[in-house]
């Protein structure tokens with residue numbers, strides 16, 4: 001079986017530990033284990049644990065606590081996985097047969113288009129589009145493309161809500177439209193809700209859970225909780241389907257790590273969960289102000305739609321360079337890593353992660369400025385040359401020295 005490369009993930013894992021400024025992350029600066037362990041009692045409790053296998057589908061206490069995050073859920077509705085990635089993987093593997101059709105929201109985190117290609121075939125795409133509504137511009141669901149993408153053979157509709165990379169959140173009306181489309185053909189809705197809890201407004205994103213009987217939620221602790229290193233994710237759905245997904249998961253990683261399950265139980269305790277979300281939202285609000293000021297300094301260059309959730313901004317740029325060469329150039333010349341829009345399903349865009357320390361963010365952005373200035377120099381020269389009918393002169397900046405002399 002040919003497996004299409006998951007380009008964005010491979011790009012991040014290849015370079016994220018080898019650049020000076022990693023602005024490719026979509027979550028907030030992670031918590032430390034000691035932030036979760038209150039007092040010496042909890043720390044000692046963790047240290048004295050036997051390092052045996054954890055209950056394969058997650059301990060009952062952890063599943064109970066995850067269930068509390070969804071109104072009316074119980075532990076039988078929950079399977080604990082290794083990260084949100086395994087939750088998506090096992091869900092797609094379980095639901096899909098070759099020849100099924102999948103309707104995928106774009107732009108998106110590109111794990112799911114790859115999974116669709118592996119387990120079903122080519123996917124039908126529907127879009128989020130920038131739309132001016134009342135007093136703001138938001139990423140809105142393009143209903144025509146949704147209804148075109150959902151066909152009689154559609155088995156699964158994938159939405160990521162809040163969305164990565166746009167940070168957009170569907171309205172209740174748009175969620176109802178997704179449900180209506182699914183109901184029309186009897187498709188499953190897989191809603192990746194891993195950014196739920198990381199809203200700029202502080203208002204929790206409504207869940208797809210409870211709107212239709214064929215809904216599976218995938219999620220985890222990596223984004224809104226700031227705990228990616230625990231590698232805890234979950235699928236939440238009807239008990240029989242959860243059992244079927246568990247059967248598939250027996251072939252992958254067997255069980256979550258026992259220390260991770262323990263720390264996840266602490267993080268999912270309802271009061272603790274809410275205080276973790278408050279931390280996440282305050283990091284996002286603080287850093288978004290910093291990022292927006294930088295964006296305002298480049299008004300003519302970027303089209304910016306404020307993210308509603310997540311520590312990510314998805315910017316359209318007006319420069320004569322495709323997003324992958326732009327990101328490569330920034331990495332090679334300035335040792336700054338961001339994500340190319342072409343690896344999320346939208347060209348001429350970049351995704352900037354702003355969940356780190358504000359000084360770190362500003363230093364990374366200052367290096368990005370150097371690359372942008374070079375490219376704008378080229379762009380201006382190209383326009384002038386076109387007006388003269390000749391070829392542009394090369395930019396004067398010496399690329400090899402820029403990295404050392406940058407901020």
Ligand SMILES: Cc1ncc(COP(=O)(O)O)c(C=O)c1O
Nearest residue numbers: 083084085109160164194220222
């Ligand atoms: C939408 C979405 N789903 C799933 C994942 C994978 O999450 P995890 O790191 O928990 O495996 C990511 C990671 O970026 C993501 O953005």
